[in-house]
Amino acid sequence: MIIKPKFRGFICTTSHPVGCAHSVQEQINYVKQQKPIQGPKKVLVIGASTGYGLASRIVATFGSGASTLGVFLEKPASNGNTATAGWYNTAAFETAATEAGYYAKSINGDAFSDQVKEKTIALIKEELGQVDLVVYSIAAPRRTHPVSGEMFTSVIKPIGDSFTSKTVDMNSNEIVDVTLEPASEQEIRSTVAVMGGEDWERWMHLLKEAGVLAPGATTISYSYIGPKITYPIYKEGTIGRAKDHLYATSKEINKQIQDINGKAFVAVNKALVTQASAAIPVVPLYLMLLARVMGKKGLDENCIEQMYRLLASRLYDTEKLPNGEHLIRIDDYEMQDDVQAEVSALWEKVCIGEIDIIPDLEKYREEFFKLFGFGFDDVDYEEDVREDVPIVSIK
Numbered sequence: 001m002i003i004k005p006k007f008r009g010f011i012c013t014t015s016h017p018v019g020c021a022h023s024v025q026e027q028i029n030y031v032k033q034q035k036p037i038q039g040p041k042k043v044l045v046i047g048a049s050t051g052y053g054l055a056s057r058i059v060a061t062f063g064s065g066a067s068t069l070g071v072f073l074e075k076p077a078s079n080g081n082t083a084t085a086g087w088y089n090t091a092a093f094e095t096a097a098t099e100a101g102y103y104a105k106s107i108n109g110d111a112f113s114d115q116v117k118e119k120t121i122a123l124i125k126e127e128l129g130q131v132d133l134v135v136y137s138i139a140a141p142r143r144t145h146p147v148s149g150e151m152f153t154s155v156i157k158p159i160g161d162s163f164t165s166k167t168v169d170m171n172s173n174e175i176v177d178v179t180l181e182p183a184s185e186q187e188i189r190s191t192v193a194v195m196g197g198e199d200w201e202r203w204m205h206l207l208k209e210a211g212v213l214a215p216g217a218t219t220i221s222y223s224y225i226g227p228k229i230t231y232p233i234y235k236e237g238t239i240g241r242a243k244d245h246l247y248a249t250s251k252e253i254n255k256q257i258q259d260i261n262g263k264a265f266v267a268v269n270k271a272l273v274t275q276a277s278a279a280i281p282v283v284p285l286y287l288m289l290l291a292r293v294m295g296k297k298g299l300d301e302n303c304i305e306q307m308y309r310l311l312a313s314r315l316y317d318t319e320k321l322p323n324g325e326h327l328i329r330i331d332d333y334e335m336q337d338d339v340q341a342e343v344s345a346l347w348e349k350v351c352i353g354e355i356d357i358i359p360d361l362e363k364y365r366e367e368f369f370k371l372f373g374f375g376f377d378d379v380d381y382e383e384d385v386r387e388d389v390p391i392v393s394i395k
């Protein structure tokens with residue numbers, strides 16, 4: 001099959017297996033060029049196929065020599081459709097990890113369900129015994145509650161008042177105004193149910209009950225805060241409310257795993273182009289300006305660089321771990337005063353049309369298409385490739 005990108009809304013509906021493998025290999029190469037990490041040895045990554053979860057898995061494996069079990073929700077190729085990018089990423093990751101002698105297996109299914117949790121626990125018991133790190137990196141549009149059966153849909157909306165801001169219209173390349181109406185109480189509750197900490201806590205509870213958490217095990221989940229310009233749509237909106245819940249949950253999990261000397265953390269990561277962030281209104285424009293400023297200052301980082309720094313110089317460097325507080329700020333470069341001052345100045349100018357945003361938009365688009373395996377110079381996109389790439393160890 002000759003695969004070309006097809007764009008719909010804010011997603012790409014096709015993915016390229018060779019391009020995704022290329023992207024995974026670039027991430028592996030980056031980690032192999034860094035100093036080894038005295039880090040985790042047996043890792044469960046929930047949300048392991050794209051973005052921050054995939055990068056965490058790659059760092060754990062190639063940086064710390066860990067065996068990894070990945071859980072995600074992806075589609076294999078079928079009926080002439082390509083697989084999803086996360087499927088191809090995982091196929092490439094597992095091949096590379098296995099060839100390098102590392103254990104890597106995956107479970108494809110709904111992480112919110114108890115069946116997937118039970119399957120994961122059974123596999124850990126059988127093959128790994130226990131895990132010493134659990135990464136929870138899910139970004140999902142909906143969740144069916146495992147006990148009540150209620151279906152929750154998350155929304156990205158402001159709370160209280162409507163919010164009007166500039167945003168980029170990806171079709172016309174123009175800066176336009178967007179007004180977002182405030183969320184209802186039900187929408188706030190649903191977003192917290194999907195993106196808050198309830199499911200993370202359930203995972204940790206069941207893992208602990210089953211005795212598959214190693215003494216001293218660590219768990220981490222990811223959050224975002226960002227600058228004032230995105231507060232109404234992020235920090236003070238529905239997703240921010242869910243992240244508050246996630247952080248509150250980390251404190252509960254800390255108490256629950258104290259007896260095995262376990263620790264729970266939330267890392268506040270940098271804003272990056274991923275499938276999840278592309279769906280948030282206003283944020284892509286901020287991301288474009290941020291990349292311009294951080295790039296100029298030599299401070300820009302992608303997912304793999306962020307996750308390497310998180311594991312190497314924070315999570316497994318106990319001297320740098322925050323005392324008592326379980327919040328790790330790995331968004332420190334993004335939030336530097338000088339970076340934010342320049343982004344704000346650009347934001348004002350973009351609002352009155354003084355700067356040319358087209359080069360930034362092109363860069364953003366390149367990054368976006370790379371998430372689906374498109375746009376790598378070394379990949380021949382005219383080549384007929386097999387779309388039905390298997391993930392050898394999939395359960």
Ligand code: NAI
Nearest residue numbers: 047048049051052072073111139140222224271272274276
């Ligand atoms: P992503 O969209 O790249 O990855 C989401 C992962 O969740 C994928 O592996 C997907 O398969 C998995 N997933 C989704 N629904 C699932 C389900 N029902 N069952 C099993 N797996 C499921 O997202 P990204 O951006 O890497 O986000 C991960 C976390 O990082 C989120 O909590 C997000 O809020 C956070 N974060 C993201 C930032 C960004 O700028 N992208 C910044 C800071 C934090």
